[in-house]
Amino acid sequence: MIDGHIFPLFGAQLIARPSGILWWADERILCVSDLHLGKSDRMARRFGVLVPPYETTDTLQRLQLEIEFLKPAVVICLGDNFDDLDAANSLSLTDRQCLSQLHAGREWIWIEGNHDPGSVELMGQHLTEYKFAPLVFRHIAKVGAEAEVSGHYHPKAAMRVRNNSIVRPCFLYDEKRVILPAFGTFTGGLRTEAVEFKTLMQSVAFAVLIGNKSYVMPMPRE
Amino acid sequence: MMEHQNASAALLIAPTGSGKTMAGFLPSLVSLVEVPRQGMHTLYVSPLKALAADIKRNLLTPINEIGLDIRVEERTGDTSATQKKRQRVDPPQILLTTPESLALLTSYEDISRMFSGLQRVVIDEIHALSESKRGDQLMLALAAIHRICPILRRVGLSATVKDPSLAAKFLSYNSNHCEIIKLDTEAPADVEMLQITETAPWMGSGGSYAIPAVLREVAKHKTTLIFHNTRAQAELFFHNLWLANTTNLPIGIHHGSLSREQRQRVEQAMVKGELRAIVCTGSLDLGIDWGDVDLVIQIGAPKNIKRLVQRIGRANHQYDVPSKAKLVPANRFEIVECIAALQAVQENDLDCDDRGAGSRDVLCQHILIAACAGAFFSDELYLQVTSAGSYSDLSRKAFDDCLDFCATGGYALKSYDKWQRLVLSNEGKWHLRDPRAAKRIRMNIGTIQDAELLKVRIRGRSGKPLGEVEEAFAATLVCGDTFLIGGQIVRYEGLRDMTVEVSRKTSGKPKIATFSGTKFATSAQLSHRMLAYFQKKDWPELPCYVRKWMELQREVSRLPKVDRLLVETFPNEGRSASVFYGFAGRNAMQTLGLLLSKRMEDAGLNPLGFVATDYAVMLWGLEPLTDPSSFLNPVGLRDGLETWLSNNAVMKRTFRSSAVISGLIERNLPGNRKSGRQATFSSDILYDTLLKYDPSHVLLQITREEAMKGLIDFGRIEEMLGRVSGRIDHIVLDRVTPFAAPLLLEMGKVPVKGQAEERLLAEETARLMAASGLDKI
Numbered sequence: 001m002i003d004g005h006i007f008p009l010f011g012a013q014l015i016a017r018p019s020g021i022l023w024w025a026d027e028r029i030l031c032v033s034d035l036h037l038g039k040s041d042r043m044a045r046r047f048g049v050l051v052p053p054y055e056t057t058d059t060l061q062r063l064q065l066e067i068e069f070l071k072p073a074v075v076i077c078l079g080d081n082f083d084d085l086d087a088a089n090s091l092s093l094t095d096r097q098c099l100s101q102l103h104a105g106r107e108w109i110w111i112e113g114n115h116d117p118g119s120v121e122l123m124g125q126h127l128t129e130y131k132f133a134p135l136v137f138r139h140i141a142k143v144g145a146e147a148e149v150s151g152h153y154h155p156k157a158a159m160r161v162r163n164n165s166i167v168r169p170c171f172l173y174d175e176k177r178v179i180l181p182a183f184g185t186f187t188g189g190l191r192t193e194a195v196e197f198k199t200l201m202q203s204v205a206f207a208v209l210i211g212n213k214s215y216v217m218p219m220p221r222e
Numbered sequence: 223m224m225e226h227q228n229a230s231a232a233l234l235i236a237p238t239g240s241g242k243t244m245a246g247f248l249p250s251l252v253s254l255v256e257v258p259r260q261g262m263h264t265l266y267v268s269p270l271k272a273l274a275a276d277i278k279r280n281l282l283t284p285i286n287e288i289g290l291d292i293r294v295e296e297r298t299g300d301t302s303a304t305q306k307k308r309q310r311v312d313p314p315q316i317l318l319t320t321p322e323s324l325a326l327l328t329s330y331e332d333i334s335r336m337f338s339g340l341q342r343v344v345i346d347e348i349h350a351l352s353e354s355k356r357g358d359q360l361m362l363a364l365a366a367i368h369r370i371c372p373i374l375r376r377v378g379l380s381a382t383v384k385d386p387s388l389a390a391k392f393l394s395y396n397s398n399h400c401e402i403i404k405l406d407t408e409a410p411a412d413v414e415m416l417q418i419t420e421t422a423p424w425m426g427s428g429g430s431y432a433i434p435a436v437l438r439e440v441a442k443h444k445t446t447l448i449f450h451n452t453r454a455q456a457e458l459f460f461h462n463l464w465l466a467n468t469t470n471l472p473i474g475i476h477h478g479s480l481s482r483e484q485r486q487r488v489e490q491a492m493v494k495g496e497l498r499a500i501v502c503t504g505s506l507d508l509g510i511d512w513g514d515v516d517l518v519i520q521i522g523a524p525k526n527i528k529r530l531v532q533r534i535g536r537a538n539h540q541y542d543v544p545s546k547a548k549l550v551p552a553n554r555f556e557i558v559e560c561i562a563a564l565q566a567v568q569e570n571d572l573d574c575d576d577r578g579a580g581s582r583d584v585l586c587q588h589i590l591i592a593a594c595a596g597a598f599f600s601d602e603l604y605l606q607v608t609s610a611g612s613y614s615d616l617s618r619k620a621f622d623d624c625l626d627f628c629a630t631g632g633y634a635l636k637s638y639d640k641w642q643r644l645v646l647s648n649e650g651k652w653h654l655r656d657p658r659a660a661k662r663i664r665m666n667i668g669t670i671q672d673a674e675l676l677k678v679r680i681r682g683r684s685g686k687p688l689g690e691v692e693e694a695f696a697a698t699l700v701c702g703d704t705f706l707i708g709g710q711i712v713r714y715e716g717l718r719d720m721t722v723e724v725s726r727k728t729s730g731k732p733k734i735a736t737f738s739g740t741k742f743a744t745s746a747q748l749s750h751r752m753l754a755y756f757q758k759k760d761w762p763e764l765p766c767y768v769r770k771w772m773e774l775q776r777e778v779s780r781l782p783k784v785d786r787l788l789v790e791t792f793p794n795e796g797r798s799a800s801v802f803y804g805f806a807g808r809n810a811m812q813t814l815g816l817l818l819s820k821r822m823e824d825a826g827l828n829p830l831g832f833v834a835t836d837y838a839v840m841l842w843g844l845e846p847l848t849d850p851s852s853f854l855n856p857v858g859l860r861d862g863l864e865t866w867l868s869n870n871a872v873m874k875r876t877f878r879s880s881a882v883i884s885g886l887i888e889r890n891l892p893g894n895r896k897s898g899r900q901a902t903f904s905s906d907i908l909y910d911t912l913l914k915y916d917p918s919h920v921l922l923q924i925t926r927e928e929a930m931k932g933l934i935d936f937g938r939i940e941e942m943l944g945r946v947s948g949r950i951d952h953i954v955l956d957r958v959t960p961f962a963a964p965l966l967l968e969m970g971k972v973p974v975k976g977q978a979e980e981r982l983l984a985e986e987t988a989r990l991m992a993a994s995g996l997d998k999i
Contacts, residue, residue, distance in 0.1 A: 044641035048659045049888060050631030051908055053638065054915035160700045161986040185911060188903035193701060193716055209983065217987040218994045222701045222716050
């Protein structure tokens with residue numbers, strides 16, 4: 001039994017893993033969004049701010065754990081895989097080696113995001129979106145789309161329990177789509193109450209809070 | 223003052239209202255009259271913008287009356303850009319500024335030209351500055367200026383200093399001699415407890431039980447200042463005061479989180495004498511003379527004698543008339559604390575707090591500022607830095623670590639070769655790799671953590687914001703939460719464009735406190751006085767119910783002593799509770815609680831949680847404590863501290879502030895705040911990453927240094943263990959004692975973490991699914 005919250009999307013049985021990975025067991029597809037690899041590099045280059053340069057390694061290590069455990073046939077990186085294209089091209093040798101090890105023996109699909117439009121010098125397919133019936137994978141959700149898997153917004157949910165405030169990254173899903181949380185170590189989040197989600201999500205929608213375990217709840221709204 | 227005008231440094235200690243500020247300026251005015259000259263002659267630094275404005279008015283009066291040709295100008299965050307530019311080209315003879323604006327000035331390449339010829343610097347309210355990082359920043363900026371003006375004379379002004387030699391060390395340049403000039407003390411203050419017929423509550427800090435008595439005093443006086451220790455308490459009290467204010471006395475509120483417009487409205491009304499009372503916080507602590515204040519009321523124990531003296535001084539700002547003040551303790555322990563504070567004030571026994579060495583995050587900022595002003599040799603900068611009193615003991619290694627941090631990030635993984643902030647030139651000077659970085663560095667100058675504030679607005683209405691709340695507080699809000707701001711109850715509606723949107727709510731109880739800010743801890747001096755007071759035979763000055771409470775405690779258990787530690791263990795609600803009466807101040811007692819719960823967990827006592835006050839910490843768990851002394855050995859506690867330190871919220875908070883000051887993260891990364899929340903990630907993530915991959919990084923070292931001084935306050939725990947030195951009285955009882963009872967009611971219980979949050983999450987998400995009927999789908 002694989003840990004996580006199981007839910008259907010147009011007939012596909014998906015698992016929202018506590019790590020933030022989406023797992024489609026029947027097709028052995030692992031989907032991950034918003035890795036933002038090379039963020040510290042871009043911050044140094046663009047803003048002259050020297051934050052700890054360890055986040056790419058950390059993100060890849062966590063991804064590696066999931067890949068080793070789930071042994072996917074296909075890995076789909078849902079966009080904003082790199083903090084920008086220069087960051088993609090200046091990954092350290094160790095990080096590159098780690099990526100090619102992860103890639104070995106499986107299909108790897110890079111979907112472009114707003115941070116990384118265009119292809120990078122890394123193995124794998126580079127696409128703007130990817131269809132695998134019945135689902136379609138793209139970076140930014142489209143209003144009116146169906147059976148859609150996307151990322152981009154870095155959703156997080158907040159709640160107050162017995163005077164404790166708990167904020168966690170989360171998946172959002174309804175009968176039409178699922179939006180993935182950001183997987184990158186240096187990423188923040190957008191609260192589910194935000195106006196963006198109002199137009200995207202149906203009136204019946206769920207948030208799957210992640211961390212040690214996956215917890216499902218009705219999507220918090222205003 | 224004229225006698226000492228040639229001293230290279232002088233500290234003038236004189237009571238409020240004695241005209242010490244004017245005395246500080248006198249030698250400047252005389253010199254400028256005798257030898258009229260252009261260019262900057264005297265620099266005046268004050269901790270408050272408002273105080274600089276006030277001083278300008280007071281200086282201009284004699285200058286205009288006598289018809290002197292002396293230009294006096296302010297330069298603060300409120301000064302216009304054109305004015306600032308003009309000042310750099312043509313500086314006034316007397317420039318009035320704040321530590322932040324001065325630091326900013328020293329970051330310009332033309333610093334030498336602007337300050338050339340500077341003769342004197344006058345630092346007002348030096349005690350207020352020397353207690354914080356703002357003082358470190360000021361002294362580093364002065365060290366930079368001193369290099370340009372070797373004959374610079376320094377004058378420090380202060381009303382309340384316990385140990386003048388510490389303030390003198392802080393002020394002096396290169397450990398040179400600093401003269402101390404002490405004026406006679408003022409007329410003894412007329413300070414006493416406010417007579418309140420209502421009984422003080424067991425616990426709490428709001429003081430709302432005293433509202434009828436406070437209103438009676440307000441009605442009897444011209445203008446009353448009602449001081450609170452925190453903004454949240456001020457808000458709550460103001461709200462309740464208005465509910466009880468049946469005769470509609472004009473009463474305002476003033477604190478640092480209100481919008482500038484709102485504060486200025488209150489200040490103007492106060493000057494015109496339109497307000498009968500102002501509910502306020504530290505924002506009105508220092509020497510500003512607005513209006514005709516004839517009474518000061520302090521709500522809650524003052525926690526610190528110096529602060530109390532400072533506040534008392536706000537009433538009757540005249541040298542020879544005693545200030546009138548009344549104290550309102552918020553609970554029973556505070557009644558004792560207030561009595562102790564009254565005695566200390568009568569004996570003029572101020573608390574002494576040496577902040578210790580200058581903070582290294584401020585040093586990192588200073589290094590970046592120096593680089594903005596031009597290339598430098600590291601040897602020279604080291605000499606300059608160590609000429610400042612609080613950095614005189616800084617080792618070269620500690621300095622070099624900071625320099626390396628500024629230049630390369632200081633990471634074990636050297637990955638920023640291409641993007642170094644500072645690079646070494648062929649001649650061995652450090653300079654900015656990208657000169658455009660100077661602009662961004664300047665934007666981040668300062669040590670006050672005020673950038674994380676969000677404006678609060680009524681939804682759907684443009685116009686002035688109601689005020690500001692801390693971003694961290696805003697992050698905890700959930701739609702429908704109600705809180706107080708500017709005395710009104712508002713309902714949280716959402717976050718939009720970095721503004722907290724709220725709607726007005728006319729009734730109901732505010733759900734949560736507005737500010738998560740830290741509380742003052744009771745000073746060591748006051749704590750010792752309280753412990754000594756308990757040992758008296760009788761306490762005739764106390765209200766009857768408090769006396770009985772203390773007598774009963776003496777009967778069923780013991781009263782805490784200075785040289786012994788009282789520990790009580792008793793069953794409570796099916797759990798075993800233990801109370802340690804350490805009297806080491808809130809922060810240290812909180813730390814002790816965390817350390818003890820960790821050690822009890824290791825010993826299998828299954829602690830469930832604890833709660834700390836300034837006086838004691840209570841822990842509860844499944845097994846009773848049998849031998850407290852085994853948990854209190856200093857070595858064990860220190861070891862526990864090492865492991866526990868790394869992963870806790872206090873450290874993360876301290877890290878955030880040090881990371882901003884040292885320039886690791888910027889207050890406002892361009893593009894971040896505007897483009898939406900998902901682009902920003904919290905500094906906690908940086909902390910966790912650093913701890914995992916680079917645990918000996920200099921910023922983690924700095925965080926530890928700062929946490930030990932501040933929120934962790936381990937020094938006070940060691941002080942307590944020292945005075946107790948193993949003499950522990952463990953009393954086992956079958957029920958709660960009179961002194962322990964208030965702790966059962968204390969807010970802010972800390973659960974011993976672990977599976978607690980996961981359990982809460984599981985429960986609550988399941989409940990929400992069931993409540994919405996969605997669990998059936």
